[in-house]
Structure formats: C-alpha cells, structure tokens
Amino acid sequence: AGGGEAGPVHSAALVVVGDHLWPIVNLRVDWADVDPIGTLDQLWQAYRGQMQDYIDRAINPQSAPGYAVPGDDR
Numbered sequence: 919a920g921g922g923e924a925g926p927v928h929s930a931a932l933v934v935v936g937d938h939l940w941p942i943v944n945l946r947v948d949w950a951d952v953d954p955i956g957t958l959d960q961l962w963q964a965y966r967g968q969m970q971d972y973i974d975r976a977i978n979p980q981s982a983p984g985y986a987v988p989g990d991d992r
Contacts, residue, residue: 930954
C-alpha cells in the first residue's frame with residue numbers, strides 16, 4: 919500500500935519459496951496503471967492450478983504432463 923514520494927504504486931510481485939533450491943512461485947507485474955495487486959492476483963489465480971506440474975517438470979521432466987507447446991513431444 920502507499921506510494922509515498924514516488925507516486926502511486928504501479929508494480930507488485932509474489933515470490934514463494936518451499937522445500938526446493940528455487941522459488942516455486944515468481945510472478946511480477948512490472949507496470950499497471952490501476953490496481954497492480956489485483957492484476958497480480960489474476961496471474962496467481964491462473965498459475966496456481968499448474969504450479970505442481972511446473973515443480974514436477976523441474977524435478978523430473980519426464981513425469982510432468984505436456985502442454986502441447988512446440989518441442990513438447992508428449
């Protein structure tokens with residue numbers, strides 16, 4: 919909240935660490951004219967259902983589901 923001397927808040931970030939050597943969540947909104955925290959929440963809502971799949975893919979790429987992107991042969 920706030921903005922102080924720099925003016926209104928235009929950015930927000932969410933970094934979550936867990937049991938791994940890397941952050942399991944690293945989301946950012948670099949600039950939003952209105953409500954960067956709300957924009958970040960929308961990103962989180964879209965990401966959270968896939969979070970475990972990304973963790974699994976980082977640990978063992980063969981065990982994670984494919985997402986039909988170029989280069990993903992599964």
